[in-house]
Amino acid sequence: MKKLRLSFLLLVALVLSACGATADQGTSGDSSSDTKTESETITYESENGPVEVPADPQRVVVLSTFAGNVLALDVPVVGVDSWSKMNPRYELEGVEEVTDENLEKIIELDPDLIIGLSTMKNVDKLKEIAPVVTFTYGKLDYLTQHLEIGKLLNKEEEAQNWIDDFKERAAAAGEDIKAKIGEDATVTVIENFDKELYVFGDNWARGTEILYQEMKLNMPEKVKETALEPGYYTLSLEVLPEFVGDYLIVSKAEEKESSFMETETFKNIPAVKNGNTYVVDSKEFYFNDPITLDFQLEFFMDSFLGE
Template identity: 75%
Template structure:
């Protein structure tokens, strides 16, 4: 009996090993097939063949939050995104620029994304499919939708857009009910020794406040910043641009000495404790992760939620 059992067991082991090897081989083949699958993305510069499921994306400017919001892996990122305290997922990601070609090659990207102003685009295209966007050509929500299309996640991008618009509208209605239909809101930021006011499409929460919540922009800001998106002013004339409420995107390491002047202290919004300070590094962008944070900041600031 033992003589019969032993050959049978040996055959069973060999059969299982063969099946296991075949499964592993098929799994590897499947991975390779997924890696080689592509889609055609219609970029502003023409059709580009890109991975259907990108796994190693390099973002050279602006769009890291969009990519992360769609749960796609980033292996290299620009310095501005890297310094954002809220982008914790980028903590161990390599910082790169459009001139770090050797480092980019080492990172072995399967897709590169950046603004149309980046350098070395032709060289980058030799490393991996490269897609660029012109800043401001699309509004902030359509920009996210386009990145969704690029990453083969259009449905997820659209679902986020619909949800965010509804949440912003509801919060805006509550805020208007509290501060009044005619109340004005301005957004300012200090950078180096300059002071800026912003229109309705230059990040810093402006898209939420003006486009989604329909809050009022001071007339002076409308005149000087709405078309260009931003406008540099001196602290001495800030009172002319300050609304009933002021969102201050503050660079703590920049020059904030104007806040100690009597001119600043006598601005009605300052006297009424209606200046809400945010960390500029967390407010620079208008990607989904930043927008969600900005919306919560506004709800907390205006409504105490």
């Protein structure tokens, strides 16, 4: 009888132990399920075909142009290109500056997604580090580009909401500005870079997308003839007055040569003489992402509508 009772107790112990193991496994299963959720992927249809990317990326390296788009969607960035790094409008404290040739540095950053342009180097090697998605600059218009990055980051709805809101705000601002400066007033955007002067069309950042596409402000005919299709046009100081409309936006880097603004040729341009010239920091105007566009829109509203 004692042996039978002992056997029964051992059997109960084994059953309880098994139940405990099952419970532990259930808890462990829940944990692995959570881990799986965190590491889930989606398939993004890139211009080069489908790419499996994180559904919730947490360590993104942006090797050119699109850092502001990623930041605007509240996705963590761990590495950016030099142009983005020097933009004072981006929150990039602690973010490393990298290039498509800094493979070891990128490995150390342990990215879960790499974004860049189709022209960048070492794409195959970068793919060994993390999923890589590239875009051809200018293939998409600037708002569709943001939407695509929203799709890539699994934040399409957020991207679309910003686009809808931005277009509404910019159109309203354009109506107010035209009411003040006149329906026929023209605006020119120029920049000095590497001792050259450039005038811009309607899709080469520097605020041109807002001024011409969203606000529907007018471009001088000379600019339309030379810069609209290619995006920009190089010109000399001597012919600059022929390109400047009623209003002038000068994108200027503080450390770059800007003595042209001290010349009589520049000072005698009607837009300059009439006080219709607005100077911007080129570092803040290089891009056309939501962070930059919101800043540009605010600047134009203050400049054109301010008393």
